[in-house]
Amino acid sequence: MAVQSKLVLPDRSIKSAIAQLTNLYISNRTRISRAVYLTLLLALVNRVRHAISEQKAASAREQAKRRSGTTSSDGTDATAKKKVELNREFFRSLLRLLRIVVPSWQSKESRLLLSHSVFLVIRTLISLKVAEMDGAIVKALVKGNGREFLLRIFWWMLIAMPATFTNSMLSYHQAELSLKYRTRLTQYIHDKYLSQLTFYGISALDDRIKNPDQLISVDVAKFSNSLAELYSNLAKPILDMTIYTYSLSKSVGGEGVVFMSLLVQLSANVMRALTPPFGKYVADEARLEGEFRFQHSRLIDHGEEVALYSGHEAEKDTLDKGYFTLIKHVNYILRRRFYHGVMEDFVIKYFWGALGLLLCSVPVFFKLPGQLAGGVVSMGDRTETFVTNRRMLLGASDAFGRVMFSYREVMELAGYTSRVASLLEVMDDIQAGHFEKKLVSSSGTEDNAAVLAGRGTVVESKDIQFLDVPIISPNGDVLVRALSFTLRQGDHLLVVGPNGCGKSSLFRILGGLWPVYGGTVHKPPFSDIFYIPQRPYLSRGSLRQQITYPDSLRTVRARGVTDAQLLDMLKILGLEHLVDLYPEGWDAEAEWRDVLSGGLQQRVAMARLFYHKPRYAILDECTSSVTLETEKVMYDNAKALGITLMTVSHRRSLWKYHSKILQFDGQGNYIFTQLDAEKRLKLEDEKEDLDVLLRQVPEIERRIGELTAE
Numbered sequence: 276m277a278v279q280s281k282l283v284l285p286d287r288s289i290k291s292a293i294a295q296l297t298n299l300y301i302s303n304r305t306r307i308s309r310a311v312y313l314t315l316l317l318a319l320v321n322r323v324r325h326a327i328s329e330q331k332a333a334s335a336r337e338q339a340k341r342r343s344g345t346t347s348s349d350g351t352d353a354t355a356k357k358k359v360e361l362n363r364e365f366f367r368s369l370l371r372l373l374r375i376v377v378p379s380w381q382s383k384e385s386r387l388l389l390s391h392s393v394f395l396v397i398r399t400l401i402s403l404k405v406a407e408m409d410g411a412i413v414k415a416l417v418k419g420n421g422r423e424f425l426l427r428i429f430w431w432m433l434i435a436m437p438a439t440f441t442n443s444m445l446s447y448h449q450a451e452l453s454l455k456y457r458t459r460l461t462q463y464i465h466d467k468y469l470s471q472l473t474f475y476g477i478s479a480l481d482d483r484i485k486n487p488d489q490l491i492s493v494d495v496a497k498f499s500n501s502l503a504e505l506y507s508n509l510a511k512p513i514l515d516m517t518i519y520t521y522s523l524s525k526s527v528g529g530e531g532v533v534f535m536s537l538l539v540q541l542s543a544n545v546m547r548a549l550t551p552p553f554g555k556y557v558a559d560e561a562r563l564e565g566e567f568r569f570q571h572s573r574l575i576d577h578g579e580e581v582a583l584y585s586g587h588e589a590e591k592d593t594l595d596k597g598y599f600t601l602i603k604h605v606n607y608i609l610r611r612r613f614y615h616g617v618m619e620d621f622v623i624k625y626f627w628g629a630l631g632l633l634l635c636s637v638p639v640f641f642k643l644p645g646q647l648a649g650g651v652v653s654m655g656d657r658t659e660t661f662v663t664n665r666r667m668l669l670g671a672s673d674a675f676g677r678v679m680f681s682y683r684e685v686m687e688l689a690g691y692t693s694r695v696a697s698l699l700e701v702m703d704d705i706q707a708g709h710f711e712k713k714l715v716s717s718s719g720t721e722d723n724a725a726v727l728a729g730r731g732t733v734v735e736s737k738d739i740q741f742l743d744v745p746i747i748s749p750n751g752d753v754l755v756r757a758l759s760f761t762l763r764q765g766d767h768l769l770v771v772g773p774n775g776c777g778k779s780s781l782f783r784i785l786g787g788l789w790p791v792y793g794g795t796v797h798k799p800p801f802s803d804i805f806y807i808p809q810r811p812y813l814s815r816g817s818l819r820q821q822i823t824y825p826d827s828l829r830t831v832r833a834r835g836v837t838d839a840q841l842l843d844m845l846k847i848l849g850l851e852h853l854v855d856l857y858p859e860g861w862d863a864e865a866e867w868r869d870v871l872s873g874g875l876q877q878r879v880a881m882a883r884l885f886y887h888k889p890r891y892a893i894l895d896e897c898t899s900s901v902t903l904e905t906e907k908v909m910y911d912n913a914k915a916l917g918i919t920l921m922t923v924s925h926r927r928s929l930w931k932y933h934s935k936i937l938q939f940d941g942q943g944n945y946i947f948t949q950l951d952a953e954k955r956l957k958l959e960d961e962k963e964d965l966d967v968l969l970r971q972v973p974e975i976e977r978r979i980g981e982l983t984a985e
């Protein structure tokens with residue numbers, strides 16, 4: 276209902292504007308020309324049409340929203356769900372992107388656009404001059420004047436110099452503009468993507484964007500190209516069209532031009548209605564390209580695992596499927612382009628050509644107000660008028676044709692605009708804490724919704740304290756309804772429980788990766804907590820950077836840490852040989868992920884912990900690939916450095932390094948208590964012994980049965 280009343284209003288106001296305009300025209304017929312009246316009327320009628328189609332689209336959207344009921348998505352890319360049209364949303368998105376790529380009138384981009392426009396005008400003027408000179412050359416030829424003919428040729432060659440310079444300048448400007456747009460947009464996106472953990476939110480917490488890499492690296496470039504290209508492809512024909520139509524209207528009368536414009540507009544509308552949604556096709560193609568590329572990069576990332584599984588056939592199937600889905604779509608677009616091209620050619624070249632001839636015949640068959648009443652028009656005059664008008668019309672219709680052909684380019688720009696704009700939209704949402712993920716929760720959906728709707732509090736403090744904090748996965752599954760525990764500095768915590776119960780998730784909340792949906796989290800600042808996962812992240816860069824990541828060399832030096840001190844850290848872990856691995860020593864750069872074995876990578880990660888010396892460390896199964904001796908060295912040294920440890924591990928050997936235990940049962944319950952490792956180990960051993968005995972009971976009973984029978 277709200278939508279209806281909002282959209283009917285402009286429609287009504289336009290109708291009253293039409294009535295007012297007609298009254299004004301009737302009462303001031305002598306002062307307002309019919310041409311002006313018809314032009315304004317045409318614009319208003321178009322506005323009504325537009326308002327009605329917007330109204331329909333809005334109510335369709337509203338209905339679709341009501342049908343889907345919630346904000347849950349179907350797991351496809353945001354750009355795949357979006358309808359790409361030349362509507363208000365497109366212009367809003369384009370405006371937003373334009374503000375980023377051309378930030379102000381004083382910017383370099385504005386200056387470049389201005390000089391580009393100047394060269395476009397120069398090119399039109401040169402074209403007019405060349406056409407004129409063309410005529411003069413033909414005239415000299417017809418007259419048989421050899422001297423004038425040669426002189427004209429000389430001038431023709433002379434004008435070729437500024438003409439070729441202008442053309443090259445235009446190509447240069449276009450390429451430069453595209454590059455500048457891309458730079459602005461990429462910088463803007465990088466700033467946003469790499470702040471407030473947005474890159475993590477896009478991949479882990481939100482479902483709407485599947486391939487941000489493809490969007491940032493390829494689609495932004497395509498958008499920039501398309502925008503720069505469209506400006507030069509549109510500006511010149513529009514300029515030509517204005518100049519020629521103006522001259523033409525002076526010759527054949529304004530009414531004739533307006534009437535023809537009406538017919539052209541009508542056929543253009545029919546064409547537009549029959550034009551396939553090329554913008555959506557382009558957006559879909561870009562998405563499929565992204566998915567295909569992503570499948571290839573997955574294979575590169577996990578090459579070793581796939582090779583050991585002999586998974587090449589399965590991978591080939593996946594890649595082929597991705598490729599053929601893409602190619603099927605591209606083929607479909609090609610076919611639609613073919614049919615559309617036939618229709619476009621017919622309407623623009625032949626139908627409008629015939630209309631043009633009709634228009635040119637106006638001064639021949641009808642007397643125009645400018646002609647003298649009763650004046651005799653000679654055959655020569657008629658031919659001259661016809662030829663002049665025809666030439667102007669050819670210019671105007673060629674320009675109009677190019678504007679019409681560029682409709683397809685505009686649609687393609689709409690496709691790229693929609694993709695880039697949805698990336699910005701999703702990043703805005705993530706930074707504002709609004710995630711959209713497929714909710715697949717099976718456990719008490721209504722209850723979960725209530726928990727998800729809440730917002731918790733985060734307070735900075737020296738110690739770590741959780742007060743009634745729920746642990747909820749991005750899918751909406753409530754792993755623990757209300758977790759409460761307190762950890763003071765020096766209390767080393769062990770977190771245990773079955774797979775998938777939420778151990779790592781607890782630390783995701785602590786690290787600020789997952790939102791706090793309820794209760795209160797007291798925690799030290801992010802810089803005081805260091806995280807070491809099971810598979811440590813090894814960055815691209817020197818060996819030194821692997822130890823000091825994410826600190827840059829300048830920060831390392833500012834902290835006063837020398838290479839000798841770094842070497843001491845390596846020595847504790849038996850890693851000093853790494854410095855001699857390459858002649859460049861600390862500065863050696865390699866793909867460390869491939870060069871180092873799993874265990875060595877875990878030891879390098881531990882050296883990183885020793886370098887940073889944080890107040891708290893989260894050790895998530897980070898010793899699974901090292902020996903018990905190395906594990907002891909790691910834990911003893913970390914404790915000696917005054918680091919409070921929070922370990923997730925299934926290894927019993929680690930119990931003795933901790934004083935508290937948080938135990939999840941995988942059913943949403945937990946116990947937080949003091950950990951007396953020795954006592955607990957004894958109890959565990961006793962339990963295991965009893966378990967063994969229990970398993971033997973049936974066998975013993977069977978034997979007793981046998982003995983009794985005998």
Ligand SMILES: Nc1ncnc2c1ncn2[C@@H]1O[C@H](COP(=O)(O)OP(=O)(O)OP(=O)(O)O)[C@@H](O)[C@H]1O
Nearest residue numbers: 479480748749750773774775776777778779780781
């Ligand atoms: N990005 C994510 N999107 C959706 N669900 C997730 C995401 N990350 C984790 N989960 C889900 O949250 C649950 C808890 O995961 P978590 O990693 O905390 O388990 P865990 O207790 O550490 O298990 P393990 O011992 O196997 O490492 C799992 O069911 C997991 O599938």
